[in-house]
Amino acid sequence: MLLVLLTTLIVLIVLIHKIRSYYWENRHVPGPKPWPFVGNIAEHIFGRKTLGQVLMKIYRKYDGYPFVGVFRAMTPCLLIRDPDFVNEIAVKNHKAFYNNDFFIDKKNDPIMGQNPFVLRDQEWKETRQLITPGFTSGKMKQMYPTTFKVSEELVRFVANHPDNAIEIQDLTRRYTMENVFRLAFGIEGKGFDSYVERSEFMNIAIKLLEPGSLNGILQQLNAVVPFLGRFLRVRLVSEEIERKLTDIVSDVKKYRELNQVKGNDYFEFILQIAKEKSLNITEIAAHGVMFFFDGYESSAIVFTDLLFNLAMNPKYQRKIRDEIKRIEKENQGNPITYEELSEMKWLDACLYESLRTRPFLDILVKCCTQPFEYTPSNPKFKKMTVKLYPGDTVILPYSMFMKDESYFKNPDVFYPERMMDNENLNKSIFFPFGNGPRICIGQRFGLMQLKIGAAQLIKNFDISLSSKTKLPLKLNLFHFLNVPQDKVLLEFKKVNEE
Template identity: 40%
Template sequence: MIFILLIIVIAVGFYFFKSSYTYWDKRGVPGPKPKLFFGNFGQSFLFKKSPAEVYSDIYNDFPDASMVGVFRANSPTLIIRDPELIRDVAVKSFRNFQDNELIIDKKDDPLLGRHPFFIGGEEWRTTRVLLTPGFTSGKMKWIYPLLEDVSKHFIKFIEKRIESTKTETHNAKDLCVRFTLDNVTSCALGLEAKSFEEETNEFRYIADRFFTPEGWKNVVLYLVTIIPFLSKFVSVKFLSKEIEEKFTNIVVETLKYREANNIVRNDFLQMLHQMKKSSNDDSFTDLEITAHAAGFFGDSYETSSITMHFLLYELASNPEAQTKLREEIVKAFDENEKLPYEELQTMPYLDAVLNESLRLHPPLGSLNKMCTESYTYVPRDNDVIKKPVIIEAGTPVILPVYGLHRDPKYFDDPNSFKPERFIGTNKEKIVKYTYMPFGEGPRACLGQRFGILQIKMGIAYVIKNFEVSVNGRTKSPMKYNPIYFMTIPNDPLWLDFKKIV
């Protein structure tokens, strides 16, 4: 009887999966043939490629299609290829696709469950309006001297490390984490992380574990991205209880100290605290303050450190671009005692190298959205899809950022580092919605202004003071980590820093 029941279960499972794989065929949407149980993500199941890289491969395999139908396990998922359709999804028909796919329950993860990226519907809209004042140009100007101070300490740290260790070789990610961690603790919490003075401390401990669930939880989180229906049976939680408690204690104690000593500091935490005091809504609690401070902390140190260390690597790999950037930076410093905020904003080559690095290594290789209200796509004349397609509510919709950024149709010689793409008329020629490292539309990254500012500041100081080159310990060709949800290399990027006298 057990054997018979087992056969029946296998047969039913086989039929269930097999029948679901006709979903896109019935709608006239092209796509690769799925494999039983794995769908189109066998390489992700085997940890060979990240989902974003798989999306990119499929994107490249269907160059004439506006959209491609795929399956993650047996879940129908839609990859959007056409820039005009991406505009509809991200902006024009935003109400039909207003949520990101991954929603975290606040009961499972009280802090990141309140992050704008992981919430949806009206709650997202309210939170977005609430937090926007913290990222205005006025706020950026105010925190600019703080970033400048950290940048000076950053240069001294590299110089001292070279002198004490007698080596110019450094792990680029480690250096950039120290830099962004000191920035975010200063600008968000009004505290000193002391990343340049101490090899490890409480802030570094929190940072190293912030977006990295421990043990099997990391595997569960990864599996949810390639087997979506698992989210119905398992909870998604980034922050461990330990990290949650440590960060909460830091915020609570900081606010208590400020209240007791009548300290007012124009930073992100103070803005949140003031919102609570002036709010008539009892739902804006200390937990809300802590959650939004945690969101700022996580976004600003991790995404920025990843982006910055990729940019240093590209400049080290392309010495001509590095020299050209240094000339622009030295000129800016020579004309000013310090590097003014307005000057940093108007350095075209610095802006170009950052944009080009983001094109090659976007922080998120794909933007995973959810259809929240059914949408009908009417094919255009040159589309291989010949009849209208109804994208049903509840269908995951993928914007394949990595595939778009490296498409030779939009970027000539797409695998090469060419900052000139983003200068003058060349920048104006870039097809809209083919370059979106921070997303597009209302769901675009709220903290991108702060991230860009601190990266530009750090790069300006480093390139002014050091010649950077790739050390032989760096593995080539670079391969991305297949499990981490952001774009990071499998192996460290080792760079040499030679002091410019």
């Protein structure tokens, strides 16, 4: 009996694979043949390449095609190669691709399940409208003094560091974690209190996102095999972390109410919403975690890459330092203001070039929600039509575009000059924070903390690569974001120090 059931199961799996393998072929969409269970991403599933590296190989193989049919394990996906198609998906016809392909059951994971990135349809729209006022330029200006203070603490931490070579991933995480806890939860994260031990709040951050941790593995699973994530009812915020976060939120909320304290932070904004919408403690904590996800790990990765690139290209440190001197001279030696950050063109260019050379996220995956048909008009691409239906998924290939020589000459070279006019870049090609209505809502905050943190370090230190750093940098294959596999060690020497 058991043998019959097992045989039947195997036959069913083989039949399902056979039917699924013709998914794109039946629609006359070109693409590589999928393997059973692993689709076209076997090298990623078996730990030999990142998902981005696997898709890059396919992207390059199908040069001249506007799209390619691929299989992310057993899930058919349309890999987009035509920037005009990206614009249709993200901007012009975004209602036909309303949702991100990242599912979290809100009942099972009430903290992460309320993050706008995973919310769908009307619920996403309502939440986005609710929290957008918390991320305006005016709100950033209110938060800036806190971020500036943290950047000063960062400088002191580096200046007094006992080691010649500092592990930069640890440093940038301490910085972004400190910003996030002060602004999203209204408390100090104590990230700079010790050079050896990690604070309780650092440990919370690590348990949420550290590669190799259970949460890191679950996030990778949800990103690569989303249907399996749904089946296993993946929970990204554990019950233990949920309890800790809700306790923190409850304590800070009570303290502010009893002492009639109001802060210039995101937590204060959420408390106002909580009064208007009668949010419970878990819902308030969920909004704080949303700010955390936008401002902690992704920002730390970009900060790490920026400092690494500047260490490898010291002439750009000097250009940024000259900008800082000019601004401080014009404002009689006063600290750089929020508005003056936007005047730092070389800092901007170096930051955006870092976002291009190694994006923190390779792809965006969207779900089709309405029937949609596309035929390329650009003569660069072969004339062919694809019809998509609700439930289909499409991959926007950000990192593939960044390495495409038809869009960026010498794409592997760090050359900030190409980003000096970044406002006029084609946003269907260069979209590090997404594009259209679902663009990352925390973009302003992320850029603000990165710019002032980098400016403070460059003002005070010459940054160089430690001989202990292994080159070339390799990516961690088991993280859903692009983080270095090995430690990146940099040396900081006080400016004008002999």
